[in-house]
Amino acid sequence: MIQSELRRFDVPFEQISKQREYVALAKTVLESRMCGKSAKAYVHTFGCQGNVSDSERLKGWLSQIGYSFTDDIESADLVLYNTCAVREHAHDRVFGNVGALKPIKEKNPDMIIVLCGCMMQQEHVWQKIRKSYPYVNLVFGTHSHHRLPELLYNVLRGGKRVFDVFETEGFIAEGMPVHRDGTFKGWLPIMYGCNNFCSYCIVPYVRGRERSRKSSDVLAEARELIAAGCKDITLLGQNVNSYNRGSDEMSFAQLLREINAIEGDFRIRFMTSHPKDCTFELLDAMAECEKVSKHLHLPCQSGNDRVLGEMNRGYTREKYLSLVSYARKVMPDISLTSDIIVGFPGETYEEFKDTVSLIEEVGFTSLFTFIYSPREGTKASRMPDPVSREEKGRWFRELTQAQEKIASKRCSNMIGRTYRVLAEEFNGGMLSGRTDGSVMIDFPGDESLVGSFCQVRVTSARNWTLSGELIG
Numbered sequence: 001m002i003q004s005e006l007r008r009f010d011v012p013f014e015q016i017s018k019q020r021e022y023v024a025l026a027k028t029v030l031e032s033r034m035c036g037k038s039a040k041a042y043v044h045t046f047g048c049q050g051n052v053s054d055s056e057r058l059k060g061w062l063s064q065i066g067y068s069f070t071d072d073i074e075s076a077d078l079v080l081y082n083t084c085a086v087r088e089h090a091h092d093r094v095f096g097n098v099g100a101l102k103p104i105k106e107k108n109p110d111m112i113i114v115l116c117g118c119m120m121q122q123e124h125v126w127q128k129i130r131k132s133y134p135y136v137n138l139v140f141g142t143h144s145h146h147r148l149p150e151l152l153y154n155v156l157r158g159g160k161r162v163f164d165v166f167e168t169e170g171f172i173a174e175g176m177p178v179h180r181d182g183t184f185k186g187w188l189p190i191m192y193g194c195n196n197f198c199s200y201c202i203v204p205y206v207r208g209r210e211r212s213r214k215s216s217d218v219l220a221e222a223r224e225l226i227a228a229g230c231k232d233i234t235l236l237g238q239n240v241n242s243y244n245r246g247s248d249e250m251s252f253a254q255l256l257r258e259i260n261a262i263e264g265d266f267r268i269r270f271m272t273s274h275p276k277d278c279t280f281e282l283l284d285a286m287a288e289c290e291k292v293s294k295h296l297h298l299p300c301q302s303g304n305d306r307v308l309g310e311m312n313r314g315y316t317r318e319k320y321l322s323l324v325s326y327a328r329k330v331m332p333d334i335s336l337t338s339d340i341i342v343g344f345p346g347e348t349y350e351e352f353k354d355t356v357s358l359i360e361e362v363g364f365t366s367l368f369t370f371i372y373s374p375r376e377g378t379k380a381s382r383m384p385d386p387v388s389r390e391e392k393g394r395w396f397r398e399l400t401q402a403q404e405k406i407a408s409k410r411c412s413n414m415i416g417r418t419y420r421v422l423a424e425e426f427n428g429g430m431l432s433g434r435t436d437g438s439v440m441i442d443f444p445g446d447e448s449l450v451g452s453f454c455q456v457r458v459t460s461a462r463n464w465t466l467s468g469e470l471i472g
């Protein structure tokens with residue numbers, strides 16, 4: 001496929017300009033509704049960094065329309081939940097939160113409630129909202145973000161409920177305003193959607209097909225972030241390794257090199273890498289680029305080949321381990337993290353033990369571990385799943401205990417060594433921040449250091465929490 005075909009999904013610039021006209025209209029209606037008071041929005045994001053980044057763009061529109069942001073839901077004039085569908089737990093939390101809004105809205109009937117994101121892309125979800133949650137004013141799916149001003153204007157003006165959910169392969173909308181949550185940490189989406197259809201995963205159904213932003217747009221946004229003082233840029237995509245795949249545009253490895261060449265004191269991270277598309281070329285690029293963090297989040301999901309096959313992951317344990325060993329060869333200090341699913345349908349205890357042996361063999365810095373959660377519409381949700389939830393819970397604890405031992409050993413090995421840490425938070429005289437390998441260290445220091453790189457020597461390790469001291 002050539003790039004011109006890939007880009008046929010771009011939202012024309014005129015459509016974004018049209019939304020700017022809706023911003024002005026919505027602003028006028030909002031001002032008259034507020035009678036001189038300032039309008040406040042409460043925005044909560046469930047799920048992954050992709051959603052966090054989307055929310056920054058939605059907040060960009062809200063801010064232009066005239067909202068400022070609040071953490072106090074009771075006094076908010078607009079509540080927006082950007083939802084996640086990846087596991088049952090996130091799904092239940094969203095419904096719990098929406099239910100809890102009912103008494104709040106009874107006290108404040110002018111409050112506008114907006115639901116968007118992955119969950120709203122599922123028909124059974126938005127139908128339930130339509131029928132059983134009449135106090136929700138606006139629902140839109142993942143393909144309507146760039147149209148928030150128009151949708152909100154229709155709600156503000158007419159008082160009618162608005163539902164805007166449709167299925168499409170997806171497109172790319174450039175030119176939306178961004179209200180960033182942080183000043184020194186920035187999310188930078190480089191692609192959207194997913195083509196992999198791992199058998200357990202809902203993402204390809206709710207986010208559409210994989211599509212890459214133009215490298216010139218990504219580079220322009222990277223330069224903007226750096227000029228604004230950003231020290232930590234995370235490039236986002238479901239499978240960053242296949243950035244621009246099928247086109248003669250820049251590969252992900254090249255993109256890393258280009259961002260690395262931008263002048264400034266910052267570091268580059270990325271997520272998520274898919275083992276089936278992770279190449280030695282990419283690992284070489286990581287090794288060469290001094291601003292790229294030597295941290296690779298490489299979800300393995302399972303350490304057993306039969307289970308990996310059933311998951312439709314497209315790699316074997318051996319291929320995974322070969323990537324790990326090449327990564328360690330070219331970056332001896334690399335920090336590896338991963339995602340793991342316990343209790344995939346039909347997984348046996350012996351197969352699960354292969355996952356335990358894999359994590360022991362690799363020695364991950366940390367893991368995100370999940371019990372398999374059936375998602376309606378996915379292939380795995382139709383597979384026989386005989387192992388009980390209690391049994392899966394025991395396996396889960398076995399895995400986390402094994403990882404705790406690994407992490408605690410890795411942490412002890414860090415004692416006495418000095419790391420470059422970006423100080424992120426200040427609390428009670430203590431700073432905390434992450435190393436390039438994404439390991440958190442607490443150290444005493446001054447609040448003025450928040451947002452700067454510090455040299456920190458690790459002095460002690462309690463399980464997997466590290467303490468250190470500033471050097472120099």
Ligand code: 5AD
Nearest residue numbers: 086200201299339340370371372373
């Ligand atoms: N059940 C449990 N975990 C899941 N993930 C994705 N779908 C499911 C599911 N149905 C996990 C995977 C993925 C991470 C983002 O969420 O480990 O890498």
Ligand code: SF4
Nearest residue numbers: 194196197198201203
């Ligand atoms: Fe889901 Fe697999 Fe795509 Fe990741 S790569 S979003 S797990 S389908």
